[in-house]
Amino acid sequence: MGLLLHMSQTLDSISLNELVEIAAIANNAIAPKLTEMGLTKGQKIKAIFKAPFGDPIAYEINGNIISMRKEEAMQVEVQMA
């Protein structure tokens, strides 16, 4: 059980309408940009719709809709809220 609770996944792989919490952001060139748009550790985030071909994906965070490509969402580690 304990293992399951701590299992983490990245933002690109969560299913629609699943509310998750941001656990960490990979350290690379896009990290400052993700942070500025409000994606910080502990914030709740939810995928609300996807473009055709499943990419990019639109997320709801703090009452905003932010769209990002899969490769960008992959930089965000999340855990179940």
Added chain:
Amino acid sequence: MKIALFGNPNTGKSTIFNMLTGLRQQVGNFPGVTVDKKKGRIDTAQSQHQLTDFPGTYSIFARSLDEQVVKEVLTNPQHPDYPEAIIYVADAANLERNLLFFSQLYDLGFPILLVLNMWDRAGQKGLQIKLDTLQNNFPAASIVTANARIALGKDRILHAIDQFAVGERTAFHDTAFQALQSDAEQTQNSDERLQKIRALGLITAAPSKISNQSTRLDRILTHRIYGYLIFSAILLVIFQFIFSFASIPMDFIDGQFVRLSSWSAAQLPEGVLSKLLTQGLIPGIGGVLVFVPQIAILFFFIALLEESGYLSRVVFIMDRLMRPFGLNGKSVVPLLSSVACAIPGIMSARTISDWKERLITILVAPFMSCSARIPVYTLLISLVIPKIYIGGFLSLQGLVLFGLYALGILFALGTALLLKLLVKSRTPGFHLMELPDYKTPRLANIGYTVYEKVRVFIFDAGKIIVAISIILWALASYGPSSREQALSALHQEQNYQQAEQAKQQELDNALLLSESYIGHFGKWMEPAIAPLGYDWKIGIALLSSFAAREVFVGSLATIYAVGDDTDTQKRLIEKLKEEKTDKGQATYSLATGASLLVFYVFAMQCMATLAVVKRETNTWTWPLLQLVFMGVVAYMSAFLVFQLLV
């Protein structure tokens, strides 16, 4: 005082700018880059100020071209645009994230006014903002609320501008952040600032949710079938306007300039100067203004779609399709608009914030077959493609026309792919984008956009277009002294003397053009174009149609002395069909016609596009490279087609 306007994207910043400055605006570029710089004048009760609008950004840490401009100006007191004070526009309904950039500007020490815009929407979302807490934490800033969409808050802002003062302040977080270089340090600093801002507890009420209604609409508009269908339907309407309805004002402008030109020719004494004015300058200016209806219509629609929030959904559904070609979801509108006319298309590429993606879009856009190619295509197709129906119903002529459009699109995408590998990128392309709420578009904002684009085109690109068209006119209307002898020789000929007066005029014009400087140049370059299947007469038409592609038809009409009336096209086709080469074969054979068609798919042949690319890339390097590249592609493929078919 020099005041700068900053804020996140989608905060209504430009509405505030328009509200404060009205039509007293100037648009230009920031030094060295093609990022729009809008300047305007503000009159307060006490004095006058200059307001500069900066691109919307989320922080001072720069990745894109827009962000680099913002960072450069803010961190270099020697910069000509370094502000003395700042107005910061924040979306009140989205306050905490908006305060990140604000807190950075505050810590840089500028006198600063915080405008909490969209105050009504914050209320609708059930948010209550503790203004006194906000003020206590940023004591040196003035804070006002506004709702610029209905022009609320203007007086409060003007009043606050008069109170600007360089207050002593303690930094909200730190002042060393501007020097941070590494990704990790920048991320950490922003993270700390956001944590601090959230800890202030400025907002009472739960964080607002996106309404189910809006999400439902989003799911339809970005659906893999309905999404593309709806976008296609909208495009169809826009194209209908640009193709069909724009021709009404365009014909009107054309007609008025022809009248103005002949009227002034009648008023002025004959002479070189009067000729320059009536045949060079006036038609040149007309040639600039004739583009205005298409530009105005396209930007009306773009602004409408952008204001409503829909355009970002288009970018969202197109991004994946354009990515393999080194393009971006935002390249779709410029490329598709170029099917009508590359000029507004290229101008609309300015919304692409990544420089590499913008440049590629601009460079490949003229490969899309524009409406000016249609007269050339239809003339040549009816000349050399037989009027037969495949399987009894599929017109071969229609099929060829379709093929020419497809060829242009394929080459645009192929070239984009090539450029993706060749052009070095300054920054990796991101697609982090906010999808703004759906809103009713504000007509005034749309009006400002249209006005601005038209003005920029007329005054920036227009100068170049007028200059080139005067040069082309002079080369086509003047010739070496041998021209006079040739003319009097023509007048001695018996069939000339027996011809009607109108016919004599046509013969005169044909001779004057073929003996002009352009005519001599066309004859001189005949060996170079012979392998493509062209003679010197086609050479002259090619040269003069650099002004605009459709001029090709008019030049041929002049050279073959078929005059200038309504059934010119029919007479021209008959005349061209009779043309024979020295060897007695038809000049306009299938091989020559097909070679010309392919040439016009690829060749730049449009000085207005050249001028606009110069304006949009801020250098002659790219337009000239583009001219040469398109010319080489056109020459080689025309050569190939002719040699295969002949």
